[in-house]
Amino acid sequence: MTQQPLSYMRKIFYIMYMTKKSSQMFSIKNTKGFTLIELVIYVAGMVLLLSAVTTLIYSTFVFYKGTVIAPRVDRIGISVVDRITKDIRTGVSYNADLSQFNVPTGALSLNAQTDSTTLTKYFALVSGRLIYQEDSGAIQYLTPDDISVSNFIITPIQTPVSTAMHFQIDIGYTTNDGDKLRSYSGVAILRHSYE
Amino acid sequence: MNKGFSIIEIIVSASIISIAVLSTIGVFQIYLKLSNKNVAQTQAALLVEEAAEGIQTIRDSGWNSTISTYTPDTVYYLSWNGTAYSLSTTPSYIDDSYQREIVFSRIYRDDSSNISDSGTEDENTRKISITVYLKNDTTTPLVYAENLLHNVYD
Numbered sequence: 001m002t003q004q005p006l007s008y009m010r011k012i013f014y015i016m017y018m019t020k021k022s023s024q025m026f027s028i029k030n031t032k033g034f035t036l037i038e039l040v041i042y043v044a045g046m047v048l049l050l051s052a053v054t055t056l057i058y059s060t061f062v063f064y065k066g067t068v069i070a071p072r073v074d075r076i077g078i079s080v081v082d083r084i085t086k087d088i089r090t091g092v093s094y095n096a097d098l099s100q101f102n103v104p105t106g107a108l109s110l111n112a113q114t115d116s117t118t119l120t121k122y123f124a125l126v127s128g129r130l131i132y133q134e135d136s137g138a139i140q141y142l143t144p145d146d147i148s149v150s151n152f153i154i155t156p157i158q159t160p161v162s163t164a165m166h167f168q169i170d171i172g173y174t175t176n177d178g179d180k181l182r183s184y185s186g187v188a189i190l191r192h193s194y195e
Numbered sequence: 196m197n198k199g200f201s202i203i204e205i206i207v208s209a210s211i212i213s214i215a216v217l218s219t220i221g222v223f224q225i226y227l228k229l230s231n232k233n234v235a236q237t238q239a240a241l242l243v244e245e246a247a248e249g250i251q252t253i254r255d256s257g258w259n260s261t262i263s264t265y266t267p268d269t270v271y272y273l274s275w276n277g278t279a280y281s282l283s284t285t286p287s288y289i290d291d292s293y294q295r296e297i298v299f300s301r302i303y304r305d306d307s308s309n310i311s312d313s314g315t316e317d318e319n320t321r322k323i324s325i326t327v328y329l330k331n332d333t334t335t336p337l338v339y340a341e342n343l344l345h346n347v348y349d
């Protein structure tokens with residue numbers, strides 16, 4: 001061994017080594033080392049510190065997972081509400097026969113008018129996903145397949161001069177904290193119902 | 196010369212390392228909380244839009260029996276009971292995380308019927324101010340919007 005002072009890391013490895021192997025293999029001449037008490041305190045302190053850091057990293061990870069899923073569900077909910085709100089505003093009237101009001105798997109069939117052309121717009125909840133259909137065109141999905149929409153409740157509001165639609169979208173998701181359910185509601189007046 | 200470390204040195208270095216690690220984690224958590232606040236802002240904007248539209252459906256059900264009965268400059272809360280919207284002065288929270296306040300105020304018109312600070316009160320127009328806060332934090336509004344409501348049908 002050289003007489004130069006050991007680096008911090010080398011010292012730790014050195015101690016670990018010494019506890020396993022006989023001191024015969026390494027000369028510890030001129031090295032003061034730790035007393036047993038110091039070692040015990042050091043190891044205990046290290047254990048405390050490491051467990052605290054591990055707990056913190058773990059809780060941060062749990063928090064991170066929860067934070068990532070929650071805003072994603074929020075973004076989906078907000079954009080779908082915005083989308084449906086804008087479509088309801090193009091409405092003239094609704095088709096009660098093709099709509100399902102006040103039920104968890106609701107459906108809404110709108111007679112809409114955009115740029116003086118009339119068309120039907122259809123929203124429904126099918127197998128946990130919100131779908132949209134224009135006239136009898138292709139089905140468009142409004143929500144991704146890994147997010148399950150639990151409720152799509154539509155309620156018409158009839159006033160003497162106008163028709164409005166209230167709707168609520170519930171999205172359930174799982175975090176380490178347990179199951180959560182987020183509700184997003186919107187309301188829109190069928191603008192052409194005033195006419 | 197090779198004295199080794201004293202226990203004090205080890206404690207000091209361990210605490211420096213732990214402070215460094217803890218503050219890194221702390222900064223990360225602050226970042227996550229802030230990015231969450233952005234979503235709250237967007238949702239608050241949506242809540243303002245819902246309120247504006249909801250109040251219009253109340254207006255459509257008859258101005259004289261609804262809007263003109265609300266006391267100006269009083270805070271109202273909008274709620275949905277499953278079939279209709281209604282306003283009440285009892286505070287209510289949305290999703291247990293947002294607070295939405297609605298205030299009606301009088302509108303005055305000058306001699307040329309333009310809206311002004313003074314003049315004759317126009318009883319067929321009200322200004323609605325909608326403010327959305329995070330629950331229990333009414334000092335910093337997330338979103339604030341104003342809108343004019345007219346008596347068109349009554």
